[in-house]
Amino acid sequence: MYRITVIGGGIVGTYIAMELAKQHKDVLLVEKEGELSQVQTIHNSALVHSPVMVPKKKGVLKAQLAWEGNRAYQEMAPKWHIPVFQNGGLLLAGNVDEEAMLERIIAEAKADGITAFERLSQKEIRKREPGLRPHIRSGLLLPSAFSADTTALTKAVAKEAVNRGAEIRRRSGVTAIETGNDGFTVYTEDGGQFQTTFLVNAAGLASETIASMVEHHVPYRSRAVKGEYLVLGRHAKDWFQHILYPIPTHETKGVLVIPQPDGTTRLGPTSTEIHRTDQAGMTVEGERLIKQEIERFIQPPYEHVVNKYAGVRSSLHEQDDFYIARSKECDNFIHVAGIDSPGVTAAPAIARYVSETLLAPVLKS
Ligand SMILES: Cc1cc2nc3c(=O)[nH]c(=O)nc-3n(C[C@H](O)[C@H](O)[C@H](O)COP(=O)(O)OP(=O)(O)OC[C@H]3O[C@@H](n4cnc5c(N)ncnc54)[C@H](O)[C@@H]3O)c2cc1C
Incomplete structure (x- = not known):
């Protein structure tokens, strides 16, 4: 018993x-x-998210537990020798509308009592990530975002x-x-x-x-929501110094660049509701979408793609x-x-x- x-x-x-x-x-x-x-x-992005990316409007319990979890990992990862990639994240604004959205994200974060971020100018952003497209106007440094070997x-x-x-x-x-x-x-x-x-x-x-x-x-x-990824091999390791986030939509955090502790880099995920298990794999459309979204802020070295995979989120209706x-x-x-x-x-x-x-x-x- x-x-x-x-x-x-x-x-x-x-x-x-x-x-x-x-x-x-x-x-x-x-x-x-x-x-x-x-x-x-x-089968995910393997990110320990910054509290800025989990506002209370996405669910009070979800936000509370994610913030506490982020703090817990910062203490635990070194103690347990979990491999992590810890350069932080950059949330990027590519035009005037996105800058206005970034300001709203900052206001929401402050209202939620979150202070672990730093507003960066175009010059500061480019210094940190020289390969970004020239139209990227500014961004937010998220120092407590990191990826971990799950x-x-x-x-x-x-x-x-x-x-x-x-x-x-x-x-x-x-x-x-x-x-x-x-x-x-x-x-x-x-x-x-x-x-x-x-x-x-x-x-x-x-x-x-x-x-x-x-x-x-x-x-x-329950609701099954698929996310697809391309993976760049270790030869592309030095292309990205940070986790790169676009401005999130109401539904998702968007398609990201996610350097991993093992030197590979994940590009993704997409977000598509699926209704059968045979829809859970990679698709040509998913790959097209990843490229389209990522190329808004960077041109990745696709010749280094070594893997593709999909994961399915366990979400709920309504x-x-x-x-x-x-x-x-x-x-x-x-x-x-x-x-x-x-x-x-x-x-x-x-x-x-x-x-x-x-x-x-x-x-x-
Ligand atoms: C595309 C994608 C991207 C994501 N990105 C992130 C991210 O960057 N950061 C983040 O924090 N979260 C992210 N997530 C969410 C995160 O991966 C999940 O919230 C987390 O892994 C859920 O863990 P779990 O243990 O609840 O579920 P699972 O890892 O799915 O574990 C459930 C387990 O239950 C087992 N099981 C099923 N049926 C039975 C049964 N009948 N009997 C016994 N065992 C059973 C399964 O085999 C499985 O091992 C992402 C998810 C996806 C899909």
């Missing part, structure tokens, strides 16, 4: 298991794949979870859940079954399916914010759903929120 089981070994579920194992015995993490973090957590990160978090006594089962996709008086019986695709008092559902794109094994009315509807809450039908079941971007950034703070705000009151009672 386990006390608490976390379903889903992406960065979020792994962090939650580690946080819970700090205070509780008999914590189990179950993951469907043969390795942790193989779904959203590695595989190394998840491994480090998993190791710490195990050191604290948690058990991790791989190749254990959950196929059915029976709700009893004192908890749950969970069935897995390897033919196994076990009992647990509490369940935390952090299964990313599969969260709605898992929740429907417990609840009659799942309180959210809500931008994360859905992290105790089930209204069953007190022992915790939803961690709609963890799209910036879920990597927010993961340490999501874990604390689940442990301290949602589970602590029921675990004490």
Whole structure:
């Protein structure tokens, strides 16, 4: 019998298991794949976002957890030797309208109490990033933005979870859940079954399916939003000194240039809602869009493209914010759903929120 089981070994579920194992015995993490973090957590931009890029208008809980997460990584990354690329980000304005939008972003950030940014003139921007197109007028330095090796990160978090006594089962996709008086019986695709008092559902794109094994009315509807990327190899390493952001739209942060700790550079992501798993790969249209958007501020050396890939965001219909809450039908079941971007950034703070705000009151009672 386990006390608490976390379903889903992406960065979020792994962090939650580690946080819970700090205070509780008999914590189990179950993951469907043969390795942790193989779904959203590695098919993304791998950015720990600056708080400026996560305003409260995109969701108060999302913003709060992303800001806390950003602070947590700054302390944790050096301690755990997680490879990071830490030159900061540049948010770029290419015309008068974009400069006006940049001013609005600054005003919103100040209203949200965020001060970790620096306004840069055209001259200052060009000094930092000489390869930018001449029409770039000005920008914002985001010193707390960095990219991180998310595989190394998840491994480090998993190791710490195990050191604290948690058990991790791989190749254990959950196929059915029976709700009893004192908890749950969970069935897995390897033919196994076990009992647990509490369940935390952090299964990313599969969260709605898992929740429907417990609840009659799942309180959210999942939405899959694909993001495509081109990857430049290490030979293009010195072309970009910073993470380059365009002015974001209401829907997305736009197509970015994202140098990685291993010397490669990701160009992307696009943003397209998909309805079937066979739509989850790279497309010619996606590649065209990436190039069109990136070339607005820089001409990348495409001869160094070494890889292309797509990731699928686990978003929700009719809500931008994360859905992290105790089930209204069953007190022992915790939803961690709609963890799209910036879920990597927010993961340490999501874990604390689940442990301290949602589970602590029921675990004490
Ligand atoms: C294109 C794109 C760009 C992004 N860029 C960024 C970024 O730059 N910065 C940032 O902070 N965030 C970013 N994100 C968001 C971030 O990647 C996610 O929020 C984060 O990885 C979510 O982690 P997770 O653990 O919730 O989900 P996942 O990593 O998807 O993990 C869920 C896990 O559940 C497992 N699972 C599924 N079904 C079952 C089952 N039945 N039983 C057991 N296990 C199961 C899966 O195998 C998977 O390992 C991006 C996402 C995408 C797609």
